Amino acid sequence: MTEFNGLGLHLGNLSRLSHAESRSLSAENPTGEKGKGGMAIDPDHRPSNGLGQGWKVRPCITIQPGETVTLANITGPGALQHLWMTSAHPRFAILRIFWDGQEQPSVETPFGDFFANGWGVYGQLSSLPVCVNPGSGMNAFWEMPFRKHCRMTLENIGQQPTILYYQIDYTLTDVPEDSAYFHAQFRRVNPLPFQQVYTILEGVRGWGHYVGTALCWGVNNTGWWGEGEIKFYLDGDTDFPTICGTGTEDYFLGSYNFDPGMSNQCTFGNLRNQSNHYQDFTTPYSGLHNIIRPDGVYQSQMRFGLYRWHIMDPIRFTRDLRVTIQALGWRADGRYLPLQDDISSTAFWYQSLPTAQFPPLPNRDQLEVV
Secondary structure (H helix, E strand, O other): OOOOOOOOOOOOOOOOOOOOEEEEEEOOEOOOOOOOOOOOOOOOOHHHOOOOOOOOOOOOEEEOOOOEEEEEEEEOOEEEEEEEEEOOOOOOEEEEEEEOOOOOOOEEEEHHHHOOOOOOOOOOEEOOOEEEEOOOEEEEOOOEEEOOEEEEEEEEOOOOOEEEEEEEEEEEOOOOOOOOEEEEEEEEEOOOOOOOOEEEEEEEEOOEEEEEEEEEEEOOOOOOOEOOOEEEEEOOOOOOOOEEOOOHHHHOOOOHHHOHHHHHHHHHOOOOOOOOOOOOEEOOOEEEEEEEOOOOOOOOOOEEEEEEEOOOOOEEEOOEEEEEEOOEEEOOOOOEEEOOOEEEEEEEEEEOOOOOOOOOOOOHHHHOOO
8 A cells, every 4th residue: 555645634534544644834933944933032921931941932923014034945745735824914915825846826815804804893704624713713624735945924904013923734745746836825805897808817827726706795886786696617618607606606606695584485485484694504525504684874785705615526627717706686677787896716627837927916005895
């Protein structure tokens, strides 16, 4: 039997022994070196004053406005296995990951959007690859293999210092030849021009598979907003896609407007005592986990955070990939209404290198959520 490399973990192989080496990066061990954790000495750190070396002296870092810090600088082969981060600004801290010496990042997203929490309002999330836990603990369990090198940075584009607590758990081990590289790309359009579709991802070149969508949808109309179809254009598709969904809530694995009242009326007849409301949910593969409702004064638009992970049903491509979604509501006369909403997305996929050039990230004013 081939020696187990410690990757592709699940309950069925968790008992297997491996020569993979476990390492972790944090403010207390920024290099991840063996036997080098908790060595910081700071006589001005009041909480640990009098306790000496080895106590809790450097649990976090401060990133100044305009500063970019390197969180990971790892020589491979190996794989990132878990990220835990908290406290950074959700839109003004930009996370980037570079694989195997590339100058082009393969991951470039605002901090919160990488963890499907882009609105800056805490939305609890329990899924297989991403968990957002009480107190805004952001966790990602995507397996991210690399062969030569991994570099991860966080840039503060805000006007105030940001504090970051973090832990990056990884392993040093052999990587299979058919392992692809993790990618994530952010986009935002606010507002979406009338009768235009929203592009989640385009310009991808290479061999790979699409594994997830995190979406922030800010509604600028009253009424239902999710009639639009998602479309996956694969390997040379032009005007028409190979995969076409049936509606926004259907793609995120809900139905009937995410509304239990609507569902009961449509499916089981007009039952009594069925109130209409959006129902949030968070599951291993999909969720409507962040519903921001108007307060009756200044916060006037409804906003939604959604995610859909293609773990058991990845969208595979061999040459290129484009992903779009329509924004459709209803007119009073029963026709579809193309919406002009505030939509932002983070697309997640694996592919072979090299990484194609990403579109420019929106600037700070374009990223801001107010």
